[in-house]
Amino acid sequence: MARKVLHALSPMRLARRLWPPLLFLAILVGLWELAIEVDYVSERILPHPKDVAVSFWELIRSDFVWDDIGATLWESVAGFVLGAALGLALAIPSGLSPVMRRMLGPYAVALQVTPRIAIAPLIIAWAGFGYSSKIWIAAIIAFFPVYVNTLTGILTVDEEAREMFRSLGASRWQTFQHLMVPGSLPVMFAGLKTAAGLSLVGAVVGEFISAERGLGVLVQQFASQLAMADAFAVILMLMFLGLLLYGVMEWLERTTVFWLHDDRLVARSRRRAARAEKKLARNGGVPPKPRPTLVGRR
Amino acid sequence: MQEDSRALAKPGLGGGPSAVGERGEGTILAENVTKEFEGGVRALDDVDLSARPGEFVSIVGPSGCGKSTMLRLIAGLIPLSGGTITVNGRQVTEPRQDIALMFQRPTLLPWQTALQNVLLPPKLGKNLDQGAERQAYELLDLVGLSGFEHTYPRHLSGGMQQRVALARLLMVGVDVLLLDEPFAAVDQLTRERLNLELLRVHERLSATALLVTHNIQEATLLADRVIVMTPRPGRIADVIDVPLPRPRAPEMLAEPEFQELVLRAYSGLQIPLVDEGDTRQAGVNGA
Numbered sequence: 340m341a342r343k344v345l346h347a348l349s350p351m352r353l354a355r356r357l358w359p360p361l362l363f364l365a366i367l368v369g370l371w372e373l374a375i376e377v378d379y380v381s382e383r384i385l386p387h388p389k390d391v392a393v394s395f396w397e398l399i400r401s402d403f404v405w406d407d408i409g410a411t412l413w414e415s416v417a418g419f420v421l422g423a424a425l426g427l428a429l430a431i432p433s434g435l436s437p438v439m440r441r442m443l444g445p446y447a448v449a450l451q452v453t454p455r456i457a458i459a460p461l462i463i464a465w466a467g468f469g470y471s472s473k474i475w476i477a478a479i480i481a482f483f484p485v486y487v488n489t490l491t492g493i494l495t496v497d498e499e500a501r502e503m504f505r506s507l508g509a510s511r512w513q514t515f516q517h518l519m520v521p522g523s524l525p526v527m528f529a530g531l532k533t534a535a536g537l538s539l540v541g542a543v544v545g546e547f548i549s550a551e552r553g554l555g556v557l558v559q560q561f562a563s564q565l566a567m568a569d570a571f572a573v574i575l576m577l578m579f580l581g582l583l584l585y586g587v588m589e590w591l592e593r594t595t596v597f598w599l600h601d602d603r604l605v606a607r608s609r610r611r612a613a614r615a616e617k618k619l620a621r622n623g624g625v626p627p628k629p630r631p632t633l634v635g636r637r
Numbered sequence: 638m639q640e641d642s643r644a645l646a647k648p649g650l651g652g653g654p655s656a657v658g659e660r661g662e663g664t665i666l667a668e669n670v671t672k673e674f675e676g677g678v679r680a681l682d683d684v685d686l687s688a689r690p691g692e693f694v695s696i697v698g699p700s701g702c703g704k705s706t707m708l709r710l711i712a713g714l715i716p717l718s719g720g721t722i723t724v725n726g727r728q729v730t731e732p733r734q735d736i737a738l739m740f741q742r743p744t745l746l747p748w749q750t751a752l753q754n755v756l757l758p759p760k761l762g763k764n765l766d767q768g769a770e771r772q773a774y775e776l777l778d779l780v781g782l783s784g785f786e787h788t789y790p791r792h793l794s795g796g797m798q799q800r801v802a803l804a805r806l807l808m809v810g811v812d813v814l815l816l817d818e819p820f821a822a823v824d825q826l827t828r829e830r831l832n833l834e835l836l837r838v839h840e841r842l843s844a845t846a847l848l849v850t851h852n853i854q855e856a857t858l859l860a861d862r863v864i865v866m867t868p869r870p871g872r873i874a875d876v877i878d879v880p881l882p883r884p885r886a887p888e889m890l891a892e893p894e895f896q897e898l899v900l901r902a903y904s905g906l907q908i909p910l911v912d913e914g915d916t917r918q919a920g921v922n923g924a
Contacts (some may be wrong), residue, residue: 499744506732508760521748599747604789612787
């Protein structure tokens with residue numbers, strides 16, 4: 340494992356992988372700088388990239404910004420968990436029962452086509468200016484992709500596999516536990532990943548409308564003061580927050596839905612083989628006595 | 638009287654299979670089976686079919702002749718529209734533990750190793766113990782997969798996946814194996830090899846096998862009896878006894894006796910140039 344990581348981090352490999360995105364970044368920053376140099380845009384509207392970097396550095400060394408980062412992170416994570424829990428809680432019964440599906444389906448779609456940001460002021464009126472209102476806004480936005488993807492995952496579980504479970508006499512609970520849940524995980528995770536990104540959107544939108552803390556509040560303040568370099572720096576922070584959420588989800592996906600990732604599969608195969616070997620050795624090298632079997636009955 | 642004398646004669650054949658025969662394990666008896674799907678499509682029309690314990694029966698026919706439907710009915714997966722199906726002397730009304738169905742695709746669980754997949758039947762039956770595990774190892778060895786017990790399906794070839802499915806099927810410990818074009822998804826060469834392995838496995842077990850296929854050579858080479866079906870609605874056109882000796886070998890494909898059986902099956906299917914009267918007669922012969 341460690342050797343593999345080292346291998347992936349060797350300078351040559353890193354260089355080969357990293358030059359295309361870095362080149363693009365250089366072009367982008369160059370064009371940006373050029374646009375200001377030739378006075379295509381005013382420096383007051385679009386700050387120098389260098390100034391953004393300086394603002395970013397100064398902000399993260401200040402005391403107050405970490406409170407804002409913490410607020411936004413807490414709102415989006417809690418909103419994501421709440422939205423995902425609601426999505427799962429409604430998608431699972433909908434996936435298993437056609438009646439539930441017909442009962443809930445139309446309203447899930449209605450909620451989806453309504454611009455949910457429009458509900459945000461109402462939620463603030465109900466839940467106040469504190470964290471809870473932003474958590475609810477994030478949850479409502481994160482809900483839908485989890486609901487739809489989990490439902491799709493359950494409904495697209497292989498029909499032949501279901502027939503096989505039935506022919507083996509599996510109970511409903513066994514089919515759910517051993518077939519439906521793992522079978523719908525890959526599609527479900529696609530929804531969870533989308534939801535993680537959307538929950539951050541929900542939190543920031545809530546902060547725009549009314550809040551005391553949060554990166555959304557900061558962006559609004561800096562922009563209204565025309566402190567553009569600072570505003571850009573806060574947007575960079577939001578990007579890093581988004582990357583963090585995405586990275587966590589990506590990691591969760593790779594560990595949970597391991598069977599879609601070759602490296603994980605190989606490692607698990609090895610581990611299982613080693614464990615079986617150990618078990619055999621524990622039994623003194625003698626395999627346990629076979630149950631009377633069909634094999635060789637004739 | 639005749640029945641009695643046969644039962645008496647059987648122990649002379651030596652041990653295992655006769656004991657199975659006396660208990661009637663693996664008998665399939667289908668009478669006047671009719672299946673109509675929603676929308677009035679008649680998939681099967683008054684079909685009679687039977688199999689003796691340990692017998693290998695093939696059902697051939699073009700797509701849409703209801704052969705897969707027949708298997709699903711015997712497996713108890715879909716309800717009958719008319720007639721009765723009895724397996725082991727008990728009427729089939731729902732999926733049962735003594736009847737196992739093998740599908741066209743391996744339908745392995747991708748999140749489980751070959752061994753775990755084979756252990757699925759005892760796990761669902763709540764009798765997963767060391768004996769079951771040992772048996773799973775043995776069966777994987779029997780289908781030629783020792784060394785691949787802890788490999789995940791994603792890293793197994795199509796043919797190997799189908800072998801895992803076969804091992805899982807045998808794990809059920811059933812009297813009746815229902816095989817629905819079990820090797821349709823693999824290439825021709827692998828398929829021929831798997832067929833012979835299936836035969837070898839069948840010869841070692843006492844289970845009755847019912848194989849559905851649209852390949853006449855395959856059906857004839859494997860079976861004791863070939864049932865030829867015609868579509869719309871599904872009916873039995875001919876039943877052909879295959880008197881070739883066992884164990885069967887691929888070389889038998891070249892024998893004139895084999896060719897004759899295959900030609901007779903073709904005429905039952907009404908595919909090549911056959912006059913009407915001939916096939917009618919075959920139809921009366923049926924079942």
